[in-house]
Amino acid sequence: MVGEAEHGHRLTELLRSNTDALVAAWVEAVATTLRGRTTGAELERDFRELFTSLLPVASGDGRDLSGHAYAELRSLLGDLSRSRARQNFSPSETASSVFALKRVVFELVNGQDDAELFRQVLSFSTLLDGLGLLTFEAYARAREEIIKEQSEQLLELTTPVVKLWEGVLAVPLVGTLDSARTQVVMEKLLEALVETGSEHAIIDITGVLAVDTQVAQHLLKTVVAARLMGAECTISGIRPQIAQTIVALGIEFGDIATKATLADALRHALRRDGVEVVRKGERGAL
């Protein structure tokens, strides 16, 4: 079978009529370097798909890879790079999958005394170079996405909102608070208030190293937002050095309830709900 547009293009015809052998050789060349980390069947499937979308453009000059003609190839290579990046293949291992096809094609035409074919193979090889670079870029983008995802997951992991009591949520803030982290914590707390229908939130900052104007602003906004939703916030665990710093900075917490410890804050919240926590034996005295 000969395509219409590529009719008469020697290399395209050769590639098409030798598809099975070429794909097999390509898989074999790559399988040796990626051995054990991907199956031959997977490679066979990926490469056959790539090969098929290469055929219509094998006669092109490959100069404008961002053009419409290369859209399908670009998306296939993008998928391939992303899955390679997720499987922890290196960028050069990923790009060399594409370059490996060059040798396979060179071997196919090796020994043929055909100047026109030779010229076509050269330009095909340039096309593969360009596609290899595309793969490289797609790989780098995919890695960035993965790293971003992971740090977002880390953010989520390190900010647990816990239910202390029926209607009382607490979020302990720990370590160095940057803007992104504080924001995530505060959003999660507000979401959790809605989900659980809680009326009290305790933000415990015992583990926080410093409170600057930005962190304070996030805290204040959260308290105001919680109030609008009908919930009361208490800030607990303000240590002496933090308290002095907040005062010197000039930040005013206004009428926001603050408590020395998380336990005090919980007691405060429960009392507002009409629950009194007393020690055994104290009960009679009250």
Next chain:
Amino acid sequence: MTPRSDGPEELPIRADDDVVRVRQLVRTYAQQVKLSLVDQTKLVTAASELARNTLVYGGGGFARVEIITADGRTGIRASFHDEGPGIPDLSLALADGWSSGKGMGLGLSGARRLVDEFDLDSEVGRGTVVMVVKWKR
């Protein structure tokens, strides 16, 4: 009596993460000269404010942190440099509660109260340098 400086260290301020890094560097220095916990926290908080201003208003720049000694005292000096738009009205910028953006307007004035020495040098169109010192008591 120019203070003897001790191995200044510089860090770029180009993104949010850098502000965190500057804060950590300042804390390391403050611990090294054994500032009290309160003074460490005050200095770190001031550094956090100034580094963020460098980033947000100065369009980025760098921070320099060093140990200094003078008259037998030891302290930490931190300075924040940018080549941004500069501050047209210094007294307004230093007023509590004034912000040209969406801040609380307490960073600059608050930082001044948190440290022992504060120097603000700004020129419109050229940039801003803020220098602070906290002495060990």
